[in-house]
Amino acid sequence: MPHSPYSCVLWDVDGTIVDASVGILRRLNVALTHFGRPAPTREELVHWIGPPMFQSFQDQAGMTPEQSAEAVAFYRTLGKADGYTTDAATYPGVVDLINELHASGVPQATASSKPENQVDALVDHFGLRPAFLTTVGATPDESTLASKTDIVAEALRRLRELGADNSRPVLIGDRHHDVEGGNANDVPVIFVEWGFSDAHEGDEAAFRVASVSELRALLLT
DSSP, rough: OOOOOOSEEEEBTTTTTEEEEHHHHHHHHHHHHHOOOOOOOTTTGGTTSOOHHHHHHHHHHHOOHHHHHHHHHHHHHHHHHTTTTTEEEEOOHHHHHHHHHHTTTEEEEEEEEEEHHHHHHHHHHHTOOOOOOOEEEETTSSSSSOOHHHHHHHHHHHHHHOOOOOOSSSEEEEHHHHHHOOOOOOEEEEETTSSSOOOTTTTSSSSEEESSHHHHHHHHH
């Protein structure tokens, strides 16, 4: 049985486990058109996936915080109507690795900027519930739990409360927000290159990998 050098593994979701970009782009097109703003192209989607949506509506669409809160609420109604899992797919090999970590006794948790109810829907949809000791995401309105720094801290707290050893954690993610959130909590980050990152976003990560086989080599020995 393989073993892990880490006592627990935290996973980002969008761009790391799940590619939900088709649905995200469709809902953004509807939401931004509704508010009279230009819709992003597929190439511009990289700027939207990763940060809290409340922040993205301000940074990418030039909205005020009040307008952004309204846009987020509208966007969430679209997601609820979609069922959160429409057009979502897992990256090849990632689910197998998560299940292998679980079989090896490694506690795992999500640490996602997606609202937690959406994370739960995806985890259940792809049959990953048994592999995760806890699923952590943002609060629905992103008002009290939204930054990756706070989400990583919350994931570590919940794992500790559930009796898991979180003394040697690692975070797996695909954006600079993951690196910043991990570093702020003294959690090393493995940066995956199959997500929605720009060329140098993972430069400050502890490791970066281009394939699931490379990731497995770091997580299981």
